[in-house]
Amino acid sequence: MRSILATFTQPGKFEAKVQEDPEGIGITQLDFRQLIEIPQRFLTAQACFWTILDKHVGSFGELQQALESLDFPLFLPLNSSVQLKVQSFQSHLYHEGKLYEQISEIFAAQGHAVQEKAPWQLLAEQRGNRFKLFLALGPYPLHHRNYKAESRHGAPLQECLAAAALRWMMSLQKGWQPDHIAVPFAGSGTLLFESWLLLGNLPAFMWNPGAYLENLPATPKATLDSIRKRLSERIHTLPPATLIEKEGDIAAALLLHVANFLKPLSAAPITNSLCADVFQSPPPPGEKILAPLNPPYGLRLSQEGKSRPLDFYRDLSDFLKKWPKKGQDLRGFMLIPDEESLLIVRQKLGPDAIQGVQSFSQGGQHIRCLAFHLNGI
Structure with a gap:
């Protein structure tokens, strides 16, 4: 976020x-005009909200007065449908169902229908005696980038988490830039696409032509066009890439995902998609290689014929140490599901190869993200 604040167009x-x-x-x-630039660029967030109401509310009567004072024509198109999420914390207006009901009635009186699926997203938050109403700026959730073809991989990594892991890992490199991207366990290609977004300084709006901000009454259209034009002028050349995926049907779908990603770009990098076992694959070309790894674990691991993540990560660590050939500089990160596997990776790669460990949660599971640096010998 700070990098965006320092580089507004x-x-x-x-x-x-x-x-x-x-x-x-x-x-x-x-x-x-700066606020509407943020959702065009922010890759590590699930949503970007505009606070459209912030008032002291101690009763349902005060809540009604606050909502009725809202300048509806400024924030929503006429007779639009909205999706509403309600949160309540430390408040005697604790009943989220009642809050939802009252907010829905007031919006309906203004001609706006509250529905489960709708183009406009609202978040209402009651915290103590403070009520806030937020309007999502951009397709919700933001991390659904729409850069893939329709088919989906069975165990996807959320795009915002992939983006955050990449940004964290690259922040440790002190200016190092790869000349090739290699993605073993490629899945549906999320790690490649997020690597390209980061390294190419690509704005995420390029895959969301559905006119979200364009339809917001408050949006100055000329300003939005200027922002997008200037962001497009900042795009860098994308490095070539190698995708490695063992499952044939997933590997075949990868070609469609790559083609869909490259549609709005003026220049396409060389991309090889291999249907192969990474343990039997030669190192990719290039001298400085970025290798983000989302290995199989849980159900995906059992389908690989391994009973424990520990065994798989031991084999993977041994392989990675030998994978880069002489003169190659291999850097990346590895997602790890438990402490035993993290320990064996540390032991196998050695302390000199470990750049750092960061943690996050996905689907309620604690994931460790280990950044590594390996040189071919």
């Missing part, structure tokens, strides 16, 4: 401030 009258927020990252003192 549009100048602002104020200096943006980062605030602590229990639910995410809070930003204040933004010009509106």
Whole structure:
């Protein structure tokens, strides 16, 4: 977020401030034209919300008054449908169902239908006696980038988590830039596409032509066009890539995903998609290779014929140490599901190869992300 704040395409009258927020990252003192630039670029967030109401509310009567004061024509197109999520914390207005019902009635009186599936997304939060209403800026959730073909991989890594892991790992490299990307266990290609987004400075709006911000009444269309034009001018050349996937049907779908990703780009990098076992694959070309790894674990691991992640990660670590040939500089990260597997990876790769370990949660599972650096010998 700080990198975006420092590189806005549009100048602002104020200096943006980062605030602590229990639910995410809070930003204040933004010009509106800067606010609408954020969802065009933010790759590590699930959503970007605009606070459209922030008032003291101690009763349902006060809640009604607050909502009725909202400038509806500024925030929503006429007679639109909206999806509403309600959260309540430390408040005697604790009944989220009642809050949902009352908010829905007031929006209906303004001609807006609250529905389970709708193009506009609202988040209502009651925290103590403070009520806030947020409007999502951009397709919700943001990490559904729409850069893949329709078919989906059975065990996807959320795009925002992949983006965060890559940004963290690259922050440890002190200016190192790869000349090739290798993605073993490629799946549906998320790690390749997020690597390209990061290294190519690609704005995520390129795959969302569904006109979200364009239809927001408050959006200055000329400003939005200017933002997107300037972001497109900042795109860098994408490095070539090698995708390795063992399952034939998934490997075949990868070609469709790559083609779909490259559609809005003016130049396509050389991309090889191999249906092969990575343990039987030669090292990819290039001298400086980025290798993000999302190995199989859980059900995916049992389908590989392994009973324990520990056994698989032992074999993988032994393989990785020998994979780069002389003169190759291999850097990347590995996602690891448990402490035993993390320990064996540390032991096998050795302390000099470990750059750091970061943790996150996906689907309720604690995942360790280990950054590594290996040189061919």
